[in-house]
Amino acid sequence: xxxxxxxxxxxxxxxxxxxxxxxxxxxxxxxxxxxxxxxxxxxxxxxxxxxxxxxxxxxxxxxxxxxxxxxxxxxxxxxxxxxxxxxxxxxxxxxxxxxxxxxxxxxxxxxxxxxxxxxxxxxxxxxxxxxxxxxxxxxxxxxxxxxxxxxxxxxxxxxxxxxxxxxxxxxxxxxxxxxxxxxxxxxxxxxxxxxxxxxxxxxxxxxxxxxxxxxxxxxxxxxxxxxxxxxxxxxxxxxxxxxxxxxxxxxxxxxxxxxxxxxxxxxxxxxxxxxxxxxxxxxxxxxxxxxxxxxxxxxxxxxxxxxxxxxxxxxxxxxxxxxxxxxxxxxxxxxxxxxxxxxxxxxxxx
Numbered sequence: 643x644x645x646x647x648x649x650x651x652x653x654x655x656x657x658x659x660x661x662x663x664x665x666x667x668x669x670x671x672x673x674x675x676x677x678x679x680x681x682x683x684x685x686x687x688x689x690x691x692x693x694x695x696x697x698x699x700x701x702x703x704x705x706x707x708x709x710x711x712x713x714x715x716x717x718x719x720x721x722x723x724x725x726x727x728x729x730x731x732x733x734x735x736x737x738x739x740x741x742x743x744x745x746x747x748x749x750x751x752x753x754x755x756x757x758x759x760x761x762x763x764x765x766x767x768x769x770x771x772x773x774x775x776x777x778x779x780x781x782x783x784x785x786x787x788x789x790x791x792x793x794x795x796x797x798x799x800x801x802x803x804x805x806x807x808x809x810x811x812x813x814x815x816x817x818x819x820x821x822x823x824x825x826x827x828x829x830x831x832x833x834x835x836x837x838x839x840x841x842x843x844x845x846x847x848x849x850x851x852x853x854x855x856x857x858x859x860x861x862x863x864x865x866x867x868x869x870x871x872x873x874x875x876x877x878x879x880x881x882x883x884x885x886x887x888x889x890x891x892x893x894x895x896x897x898x899x900x901x902x903x904x905x906x907x908x909x910x911x912x913x914x915x916x917x918x919x920x921x922x923x924x925x926x927x928x929x930x931x932x933x934x935x936x937x938x939x940x941x942x943x944x945x946x947x948x949x950x951x952x953x954x955x956x957x958x959x960x961x962x963x964x965x966x967x968x969x970x971x972x973x974x975x976x977x978x979x980x981x982x983x984x985x986x987x988x989x990x991x992x
Contacts, residue, residue, distance in 0.1 A: 689720040689943050692766035694782050695728040695773030696744040697736040707936050709751045715933035719940045724754045724765045730775040763789035768943040770794045777801030783809045787816035794939045795822040798862040803963040804985045821948035824870040828934035832926045835875045840919025847906040848872040848915030848927040852893050861962040868907050871927035873958045875917045876905040880957055882975045883964035895965040
């Protein structure tokens with residue numbers, strides 16, 4: 643599936659002005675990060691960061707970890723200095739808290755509130771796109787990329803698979819490093835399995851809540867957390883997906899990997915899961931709060947090297963889109979190649 647994903651994405655990118663072979667060079671091997679940030683930024687302290695989107699609890703949580711030296715899990719090396727409010731009027735959970743969160747950043751942490759993303763970019767070294775609405779991420783990423791700023795994009799990368807692919811293309815065209823991730827990816831138990839604690843993982847099952855938002859595909863809103871854990875331990879290579887309901891009416895998505903491995907995501911009330919490998923089994927998918935993710939974000943802005951391979955991000959979103967397509971087809975298996983080809987045929991979003 644990795645090769646098929648890159649081929650499909652290469653076709654998508656070929657609509658632009660850059661040759662497909664640059665996709666692999668820029669993202670799979672992170673060369674652009676090394677070229678842009680070199681050695682001097684890697685050792686620098688107090689990077690100036692900007693937040694786009696104050697309509698999420700992550701804005702205050704991330705800023706507290708960075709700006710408050712008395713915080714339990716304080717992380718030195720960067721500070722949030724500016725923010726752009728954003729907000730989505732058609733999503734109540736967004737518009738109802740954007741102003742309150744913005745005021746908290748300003749009054750508690752001294753963050754400057756900017757009227758435009760362009761104004762914010764002029765004041766910072768890197769940008770965290772945290773808007774809770776994934777549909778906002780593409781237009782916001784276009785502005786950040788145009789300013790030449792590296793960016794972390796909170797889950798979901800885009801509001802659709804097509805938008806996620808277009809964000810990757812935009813970043814590549816601008817030569818701007820980026821990555822997107824859920825905090826679940828960097829939980830210690832999950833990372834231990836990824837680093838080889840169990841050897842080759844042959845089967846994994848992960849769970850998370852899957853609250854729905856009508857403006858987003860089913861798993862993009864909250865189910866992405868558990869799917870992210872699944873791909874962290876399984877890696878790339880998923881070929882097909884089947885979505886069904888459990889006996890208690892919850893979402894269950896079964897992915898078949900090309901080498902015979904199986905990865906399963908289930909909707910549940912909590913975060914968890916189990917991986918089985920050559921050396922036994924282990925718990926995965928736990929939630930270790932935000933500090934591990936924010937630590938990775940700081941490293942990324944210091945080095946320009948994304949901690950999540952772009953091909954894995956592509957497969958994650960194709961997996962979730964294939965789950966929706968499987969439901970539309972009455973629970974039939976759907977290949978990731980199929981949904982990637984459909985996204986490519988639709989063309990880049992406006």
